[in-house]
Amino acid sequence: MSRVIRVGTRRSLLAKTQSGQVASAIAERLGVEVELVEIVTEGDVNQTSTLASLGGTGVFVSALREALLRGDVDVAVHSLKDLPTTPEDGIALAAIPPREDPRDVLVARDGLTLGELPSGSVVATGSPRRVAQLRALGLGLEIVGLRGNIDTRLGRVTSGDVDGVILARAGLARIDRLDVVTEAIDPLQMLPAPGQGALAIECRSSDAGLVAELAEALDDEHTRAAVTAERELLRALEAGCSAPVGALADVAEGDHGPEVWLRAVASAVDGTVELRRSASGPVSEAAEIGRRLAASMLDEGAAALIEGKQQA
Numbered sequence: 001m002s003r004v005i006r007v008g009t010r011r012s013l014l015a016k017t018q019s020g021q022v023a024s025a026i027a028e029r030l031g032v033e034v035e036l037v038e039i040v041t042e043g044d045v046n047q048t049s050t051l052a053s054l055g056g057t058g059v060f061v062s063a064l065r066e067a068l069l070r071g072d073v074d075v076a077v078h079s080l081k082d083l084p085t086t087p088e089d090g091i092a093l094a095a096i097p098p099r100e101d102p103r104d105v106l107v108a109r110d111g112l113t114l115g116e117l118p119s120g121s122v123v124a125t126g127s128p129r130r131v132a133q134l135r136a137l138g139l140g141l142e143i144v145g146l147r148g149n150i151d152t153r154l155g156r157v158t159s160g161d162v163d164g165v166i167l168a169r170a171g172l173a174r175i176d177r178l179d180v181v182t183e184a185i186d187p188l189q190m191l192p193a194p195g196q197g198a199l200a201i202e203c204r205s206s207d208a209g210l211v212a213e214l215a216e217a218l219d220d221e222h223t224r225a226a227v228t229a230e231r232e233l234l235r236a237l238e239a240g241c242s243a244p245v246g247a248l249a250d251v252a253e254g255d256h257g258p259e260v261w262l263r264a265v266a267s268a269v270d271g272t273v274e275l276r277r278s279a280s281g282p283v284s285e286a287a288e289i290g291r292r293l294a295a296s297m298l299d300e301g302a303a304a305l306i307e308g309k310q311q312a
Ligand SMILES: NCc1[nH]cc(CCC(=O)O)c1CC(=O)O
Pocket: 079, 080, 081, 082, 166, 167, 168, 169, 170, 171, 195, 196, 197, 198, 199
């Protein structure tokens, strides 16, 4: 009998697409049969609440983890930026594949960029991090909330309801909708969420053989180092995925081997104050670099900025 690995997925187009891509990679690289199993999460069902009011980070993740722990599925695929920064008992983060372009993008009417949108234009986003950084640009935009899957979000622009929406480029890339992007926003203007553009492949820690196989076949060392720095920073700031915190690490070759370059921002949601800082060091110290940068940002008052956060 051939071995079958069951891969759990949420039922949105994005989730099914990214889980399907991981499932194909597992089938090909491990030479096994793979089955996709749809799991419904609270975040999928409850479209009327804001993400923050549903409890932020955990909503898209817990149903998949429960299915893993029950043994209903063997592998779960998440957007890494939706994963809480504290590890879950019994769950292993087996692989982090190479990351997509992590930038946020603008999808606006008439092909407009942020700089071209007239003052007073309405831009929709549900993320306090995006709200804060948009406001700090001082473009005179009116910012309104946004929820729902990618299609719903894009529909707000095509219907003329808003002038633009901000989304993660990676999500659009995965469902092959980069055609709608009118500007990829420079990280100097808007730092993405920690982990944005990366996937997390989880399985039961007790499946030691599978953990090792997935790591060997699918894990990307540099992506893992970059997102480790970003997520350790977020954890040390004691901020969740709905906090006005952005972080982006790149790996570049240094004099003594590969180095992590981490940039981060903590903002007041009203856009009046922004703390932008950076740190770098060897890839082997990725977690330490994140913690060190967080500590120095906390010394400069980051906690007060983050705690003053409002819901978008
Ligand atoms: N917040 C929900 C979410 N989680 C992951 C992505 C996009 C894909 C990714 O960043 O990996 C999105 C949508 C968005 O922010 O536009």
